[in-house]
Amino acid sequence: MTNRYIARSPEIAARLLADEMIIMSVRDSTLFTLNPVATVIWQAADGSTPLREIVERKVCAQFDIDPGAACDDAEAFVAELASHGILFLSDQPIRDLATPAKAVPVEEHSWAR
Amino acid sequence: MPEQTILRTCAENLDYGVSVEIGATPIRLRTSSPAFFRLLEDRYGGFLGQAPKPSYELDVELHSPTPNSPRADLEVSRNQNVWRISRGDFWAEWDTQSRRGHVRQSPNPYSIDTVLRILHSLVLTEEGGFLVHAASAIRNGRAFLFSGVSGAGKTTISRLAPPDVTVLTDEISYVRKCNGVYRAFGTPFAGELARVGENVAAPIAGLFFLDKGPENRREPIGDSAAAAALLRNILFFAEDPALVQTVFQSACDFVRCVPVSRLVFRPDPAVWETIV
Numbered sequence: 256m257t258n259r260y261i262a263r264s265p266e267i268a269a270r271l272l273a274d275e276m277i278i279m280s281v282r283d284s285t286l287f288t289l290n291p292v293a294t295v296i297w298q299a300a301d302g303s304t305p306l307r308e309i310v311e312r313k314v315c316a317q318f319d320i321d322p323g324a325a326c327d328d329a330e331a332f333v334a335e336l337a338s339h340g341i342l343f344l345s346d347q348p349i350r351d352l353a354t355p356a357k358a359v360p361v362e363e364h365s366w367a368r
Numbered sequence: 369m370p371e372q373t374i375l376r377t378c379a380e381n382l383d384y385g386v387s388v389e390i391g392a393t394p395i396r397l398r399t400s401s402p403a404f405f406r407l408l409e410d411r412y413g414g415f416l417g418q419a420p421k422p423s424y425e426l427d428v429e430l431h432s433p434t435p436n437s438p439r440a441d442l443e444v445s446r447n448q449n450v451w452r453i454s455r456g457d458f459w460a461e462w463d464t465q466s467r468r469g470h471v472r473q474s475p476n477p478y479s480i481d482t483v484l485r486i487l488h489s490l491v492l493t494e495e496g497g498f499l500v501h502a503a504s505a506i507r508n509g510r511a512f513l514f515s516g517v518s519g520a521g522k523t524t525i526s527r528l529a530p531p532d533v534t535v536l537t538d539e540i541s542y543v544r545k546c547n548g549v550y551r552a553f554g555t556p557f558a559g560e561l562a563r564v565g566e567n568v569a570a571p572i573a574g575l576f577f578l579d580k581g582p583e584n585r586r587e588p589i590g591d592s593a594a595a596a597a598l599l600r601n602i603l604f605f606a607e608d609p610a611l612v613q614t615v616f617q618s619a620c621d622f623v624r625c626v627p628v629s630r631l632v633f634r635p636d637p638a639v640w641e642t643i644v
Contacts, residue, residue: 266609268616272591272623279599279616281609286599288592 261309261333262302262349267341269297280341287341292318292325293332300342302349306333382427387419388412390488391497391542391553392569394419397471397480399428404475411477414567415556424462424487426469433474444486444605453486453605455479462487485540485557486605493611496618497544499603502575503559504541504552506534507644510573511552513541514631515601520578521633523560528637537565540603543572543622550626575622576631576643584642586629594628595620 263269269278276294278287289297292314299309310329315322336342343349382398384405389395394417399405409416440456451469452461458479462469469487473479489499502515503522514525526538536542536552539559544551550572554565577589577597589597598619604612633639 268613270595270617270620272595272620275590275592277592277595277620279612281612281616284599284612286596288596 259306260302260345260348261300261306262343263300264341264343278341296329387417387422388415389417390415390555391544394422396422396425397428401430404430407477412556414564424467426471428471430475446608489603493614495545498618500541501601502541503538504536505529506570509570511570512573512643513575514578516578521580524635526561528639530640534566534568550622572626575626575628579630579632581632582634584633584639586631586642589628589630591623594623
């Protein structure tokens with residue numbers, strides 16, 4: 256996994272209900288519900304913490320997941336959310352949240368349903 | 369249709385007025401036409417009131433019927449305090465500060481019905497409430513909502529209601545947050561039942577998402593799934609990001625306060641024993 260940085264788009268509404276995050280794009284009202292693992296990644300998406308570090312320190316520390324598989328799943332998951340414009344994805348730390356996320360089309364992923 | 373301004377003076381004498389009180393929110397409609405006045409009285413009979421100070425006042429200007437289709441795209445926009453909505457069959461705007469507005473339509477009940485739905489949906493949004501595609505009814509002092517898309521069974525569940533059940537609507541439910549408690553109000557917005565709801569209200573004790581099946585049973589739904597399902601059924605017309613945020617948070621608040629279940633049912637009156 257290369258160093259990837261993720262940040263939440265300001266153009267969303269989000270709420271943690273039980274241990275799942277529900278997110279809605281305020282642009283097109285598309286809804287996403289994240290499972291507990293994906294919710295941890297979402298909450299840690301501060302634009303400055305590398306995705307690899309989030310997976311290692313947050314995901315693998317809280318869930319019984321193989322680190323290699325977790326990294327692959329995390330890459331696919333963040334790419335999917337980025338393709339919908341609700342997450343910003345970059346090879347550099349993200350400081351300007353007004354910068355549009357790079358769209359990366361991916362297959363439907365089980366972490367977001 | 370030429371653009372108009374809310375500040376224009378209507379040359380007609382608006383001698384006829386009714387106060388339509390849905391969700392305890394009186395909206396006064398004024399018209400110069402006695403025939404349209406009677407149409408409004410018939411349409412909103414159980415919802416007419418005498419509120420001396422309406423929440424909104426709309427002057428309805430009538431024109432001859434045009435071939436414009438009500439299926440034309442609805443447009444809702446906001447410019448500072450003024451909401452403006454239009455569709456093929458009507459044009460309307462109102463000022464949220466002066467609480468006055470203007471409607472231009474042909475003398476039919478469907479256009480003013482749409483204007484009222486949109487106005488109420490926007491007023492409710494700012495109060496933490498919403499209009500939702502759902503039948504609703506009161507039994508033993510508690511209100512229950514039955515939500516779903518067309519064909520899910522909203523009219524069927526209303527039709528199966530026993531005599532001690534008061535049907536509030538079989539199509540669009542009015543949910544308002546009053547002193548921290550969600551209450552369902554009757555509406556005149558009828559679906560296939562073609563029967564105006566009763567103008568009463570009660571605290572909401574449950575929301576059911578309808579699903580026809582071979583038996584009657586209820587299954588709990590988790591909060592996030594419930595919020596997502598509710599959001600898909602809330603009537604919301606504006607693309608204003610701030611209001612979208614508000615509606616989203618209102619739906620999430622609602623599912624935290626009100627039990628939400630999936631109701632699988634067959635068209636049999638016994639389903640009401642599963643409900644309450």
